[in-house]
Amino acid sequence: MSMTVILSLHGSAMAFGPDAAASVASRISTVLPMTAGWDPSWNVALAAAVEASAVAEEDAADPEAVARTHRWDAARASADATPGPADAVGGLAPFALAESYVRLEMAFSSRDAAGAIDAAATLATHASDLADPFLVTAPDPAEVDGARALWSDATTPATLAPPATADETVIDPVAAAMALARESAALRPAIEDAVARGEGAAVDRMRDERLSAALALAGRLTLQAWRRAGSPDLGAATPNPGEAWVRPNPARAGATLLFDAVSAGSARLELFDVSGRRVGERSITLTAPGPQRVPLDGPGSGSRPAGVYLARVTQGDRVATARFIQAR
Incomplete structure (x- = not known):
């Protein structure tokens, strides 16, 4: 049809x-x-x-x-x-x-x-x-x-x-x-x-x-x-290289970030609001390459106002991003 x-x-x-x-x-x-x-x-x-x-x-x-x-x-x-x-x-x-x-x-x-x-x-x-x-x-x-x-x-x-x-x-x-x-x-x-x-x-x-x-x-x-x-x-799906996912999306307390790591080591996780202003940043430790599931927010992270945000994970020269909505 x-x-x-x-x-x-x-x-x-x-x-x-x-x-x-x-x-x-x-x-x-x-x-x-x-x-x-x-x-x-x-x-x-x-x-x-x-x-x-x-x-x-x-x-x-x-x-x-x-x-x-x-x-x-x-x-x-x-x-x-x-x-x-x-x-x-x-x-x-x-x-x-x-x-x-x-x-x-x-x-x-x-x-x-x-x-x-x-x-x-x-x-x-x-x-x-x-x-x-x-x-x-x-x-x-x-x-x-x-x-x-x-x-x-x-x-x-x-x-x-x-x-x-x-x-x-x-x-x-x-x-x-x-x-x-x-x-x-x-x-x-x-x-x-x-x-x-x-x-x-x-x-x-x-x-x-x-x-x-x-x-x-x-x-x-x-x-x-x-x-x-x-x-x-x-x-069973996992993000492709260069992609990251936030689950659930819209995000609430306890949300998870999924992405694929090129190797074990450390990576930098940054959060940006819709204006491009960085509203969060922390280092995360990766124990093995491949699919990763890490908390979107680290210990002591404050709450974010409802709105649209971008999560960016950087590991070496690989960058993965995910757009997500922060629920009220």
Whole structure:
């Protein structure tokens, strides 16, 4: 099956709010078999990546450009036989989802678990966007008061149906995303009616059903990406020369740095913030060449503010770097 050409997009704010979208993200890996080598601790990293991305988007230089990646006017698209990424008026969410799918398949292909976590988190976010009836329909001046706020304000953990894994039919991410958007758009009148009647439980049920639909799509695409990448074992992967990985990523207390050492001896580990300022440095001792796992932070290291950082390991003339997100 030919895939739609995807433009490079960026952005990953939440449709329902951080908790709901993170619930979808943290459950994506349930579709992967044991042979994928997915570490359960990465599920926490997935949820943290969703939240970190939302925080980053709050400071975006062009908020409207970011917002377009989370919207899609399903009715407008249905009237247009050839909607595409250039059609930004109705939103770009299906194409943003497909771009994250491409990145996920590439991460699986290179056995880059950190990249897979980042891409899967964005995939889950945009699936949640497309499951939100208020993000896939045009604004309505006659909208029931409080309907949008009640729908988006999930105060209890979502009860999500587990995604299916049996169907191996290859699907086009863009087409599947648009189909999800159409289903979601059709539900908006029922949501507004339930709000008008004060039927909060009905709204909760519909919200969980939509988030389950988001999880179903995100899970199916995750499994498809893994299979198309050759069904790699992420747990057995090690960084290539010149690469380093931080696990988990986003990093929390106790994070580990993985890299390949050319020989036994000493190496220098430096940490830099997004401005290039060095915020940490220490010497590490390597007892043997080959794959290494060392604590990202040494004894007495202080906490870092949330944000994007670069870890750099230097051993002789070999340098390995890893970009990571420091979680809050």
